[in-house]
Amino acid sequence: MTRNLLYMTAPVREGFEIPCHEIGPASNHPGAALVGGLHGDEINGIFILSRLADFLKGVEAEKYPDLQLLKRVLIIPAVNLLGVNLRTRVWPFDKSDLNRMFPGSTIGETTQRIAYSLLEATKRAELRIDIHTAGADFEELPQVRLYGPSEEERQSARLFGLSAIMERSVSPVFTTTLMSAWKVWPGQSFLLRVGQAGTLQLEHCQRVFRALVSFLGRSGVLAGVRIAEEDEESLLFTKENVCRVYAEKAGTFVSDRQVGRWVRKGQELGYIYDSFSGNVIKRVEAPECGLLTGIRRHPLLFEGDLLLRVNRKE
Numbered sequence: 573m574t575r576n577l578l579y580m581t582a583p584v585r586e587g588f589e590i591p592c593h594e595i596g597p598a599s600n601h602p603g604a605a606l607v608g609g610l611h612g613d614e615i616n617g618i619f620i621l622s623r624l625a626d627f628l629k630g631v632e633a634e635k636y637p638d639l640q641l642l643k644r645v646l647i648i649p650a651v652n653l654l655g656v657n658l659r660t661r662v663w664p665f666d667k668s669d670l671n672r673m674f675p676g677s678t679i680g681e682t683t684q685r686i687a688y689s690l691l692e693a694t695k696r697a698e699l700r701i702d703i704h705t706a707g708a709d710f711e712e713l714p715q716v717r718l719y720g721p722s723e724e725e726r727q728s729a730r731l732f733g734l735s736a737i738m739e740r741s742v743s744p745v746f747t748t749t750l751m752s753a754w755k756v757w758p759g760q761s762f763l764l765r766v767g768q769a770g771t772l773q774l775e776h777c778q779r780v781f782r783a784l785v786s787f788l789g790r791s792g793v794l795a796g797v798r799i800a801e802e803d804e805e806s807l808l809f810t811k812e813n814v815c816r817v818y819a820e821k822a823g824t825f826v827s828d829r830q831v832g833r834w835v836r837k838g839q840e841l842g843y844i845y846d847s848f849s850g851n852v853i854k855r856v857e858a859p860e861c862g863l864l865t866g867i868r869r870h871p872l873l874f875e876g877d878l879l880l881r882v883n884r885k886e
């Protein structure tokens with residue numbers, strides 16, 4: 573079933589709505605709630621969730637005789653609907669960040685009403701997943717992010733079968749995110765970071781689509797999922813395992829390395845060139861042995877820009 577999360581009127585155009593998929597057996601609370609596109613330019617998550625909704629509707633229509641939905645799944649692929657249309661991260665009318673509007677309110681500005689409706693629809697779900705990407709300049713390895721997790725969340729994070737789980741403490745600064753609003757409710761909350769904003773990375777999307785199906789299978793939402801044995805080992809990384817490399821010089825950064833590869837300390841990962849003369853200014857090396865979990869994709873650099881991130885195995 574497709575319903576609308578919220579209907580809104582706009583100043584000089586027709587009203588618009590945020591569509592939402594509800595799939596599987598009826599119940600008071602969803603077994604799982606999945607949210608994407610809080611930021612309008614984060615296309616990977618929007619694509620993954622729209623494909624997942626299509627797949628689960630196929631399950632509901634008995635297209636896959638082995639599979640059965642045991643619990644209701646709620647999917648909202650694109651919360652910042654107008655941002656998606658205009659290819660902007662923020663809400664286009666007032667440039668506000670929808671992920672700084674929680675818990676929202678019923679009488680506030682449009683963005684606050686969206687936040688309120690989204691939280692109402694998702695907060696009672698047993699499992700909650702919010703999908704993001706890095707910014708438009710940087711690519712992140714598809715990963716699970718945990719914020720001040722419970723032991724259950726730590727264990728469930730492995731059910732995705734993604735290679736990296738990043739644990740962070742709950743931010744004392746960003747208390748108005750969907751994640752912090754979810755955390756006060758019973759149930760489990762996960763954030764997935766997938767690739768780079770502003771583009772669609774098919775390989776990452778396919779990887780995370782499979783991860784979500786595995787997760788729904790292993791957590792008892794979707795019965796009959798055959799779990800692929802090729803799943804990588806999930807490694808838990810804390811803040812202490814992170815090594816970042818920043819640009820010592822401005823210039824043009826070029827790298828053909830892919831995220832998700834293990835690198836040796838001192839291994840060449842890219843070069844900074846002088847943007848005018850073309851001379852190599854700097855050979856960029858891995859700071860430690862570890863997993864390359866993020867790399868800059870925008871070539872133009874200012875001094876101090878983040879180039880890459882390597883996570884050490886404990």
Ligand SMILES: [Zn+2]
Binds near residue numbers: 610614704705
């Ligand atoms: Zn985001």
